[in-house]
């Protein structure tokens with residue numbers, strides 16, 4: 001859904017310096033707050049803003065295996081953006097700066113195609129995730145998405161094939177929904193964990209539930225205990241109804257999940273991963289997003305769609321002003337039509353540079369954070385313990401440094417990305433180190449219910 005880019009096929013000569021980060025492991029899926037896979041809404045600028053504002057890992061939108069196979073990989077030498085171009089448009093776009101945090105989600109019902117798709121993109125990503133949650137007929141009729149929940153042999157054969165084919169530095173993970181019965185869910189989970197996945201995300205709704213139905217998050221605790229009991233260290237990620245960083249703490253307390261994944265709240269406000277999310281979105285986020293999207297050559301239609309999803313609260317801007325802006329947006333046909341929103345200054349390169357700086361300033365394994373003002377206690381694994389020790393002295397992990405509580409009106413969030421991962425929900429409120437922590441015709445139109 002992005003404009004097709006006609007660019008150099010080789011890596012950008014101006015690729016920015018990348019954070020020093022080893023490849024992800026299951027530990028990196030723990031103690032995090034993640035941006036969920038979202039067709040359309042999970043566009044590159046949104047993922048970058050989410051990362052800047054504290055998302056520990058970001059999932060790309062689901063892309064059906066076949067869709068990426070014949071795409072041409074091209075690099076924009078001026079921005080470093082990597083596009084996988086289809087015939088008329090980019091199917092997927094990414095940037096090297098997000099690679100250490102980027103999980104690429106595939107839709108598949110075929111182990112071989114899944115492996116081919118994964119191999120096509122693996123140089124630009126850190127993990128592959130299999131979508132087993134989309135309940136829409138366009139997905140299920142081909143045996144993909146939620147259809148895999150009732151075909152565990154196929155589901156597990158895809159995961160095993162991916163695990164065998166991918167080098168160790170690429171994690172394999174999966175996103176499922178609950179089955180109607182808890183017993184069946186646990187049986188499925190057991191088989192999934194045995195495939196060697198690093199993380200399991202559970203969207204806490206069943207296939208037939210709609211987004212307006214409250215997620216059944218209380219069912220997750222037993223699943224988490226079960227997975228922990230299997231002793232393989234696999235991370236269980238809760239998904240469903242989390243509203244942001246603060247709310248993630250509640251979700252973890254209720255569920256015991258290692259991490260929390262956010263979709264719609266992040267679609268409405270991609271800064272929700274921060275303890276101090278932006279509030280006046282039309283005033284602050286819109287110009288920033290517009291500038292960034294234009295700089296990255298993000299397709300206008302996608303940019304417009306994402307902007308229209310942002311929903312903040314009105315603090316300094318009157319609701320009537322915001323309505324005017326929304327009308328303006330709905331009439332706009334290109335970036336230039338919204339030039340006055342950015343005071344005619346398209347300084348997207350600066351916005352991008354700030355984001356790069358924020359991401360690069362994360363220490364290696366920066367999400368292995370100790371909650372500020374919490375006292376660290378010895379950890380179970382040597383690895384985790386040494387990580388905790390190494391982080392304790394970092395500006396992000398120093399005990400006693402309280403995170404800022406309010407976003408100064410009219411400014412961008414000053415806090416370092418990823419600061420203040422939620423606590424584990426155990427009784428001692430034990431602060432564990434928080435780990436690091438496109439579509440074209442073949443891929444279906446997004447719906448909120450995948």
Ligand SMILES: Cc1cc2nc3c(=O)[nH]c(=O)nc-3n(C[C@H](O)[C@H](O)[C@H](O)COP(=O)(O)O)c2cc1C
Nearest residue numbers: 036037038039061062203240241262263264448450
């Ligand atoms: C616009 C939109 C697009 C989505 N696309 C995907 C997708 O590509 N893959 C997927 O697994 N789930 C997708 N979903 C589902 C979300 O990832 C998530 O499971 C669901 O919205 C529940 O989380 P929430 O309560 O935080 O919104 C999508 C949801 C929305 C709103």
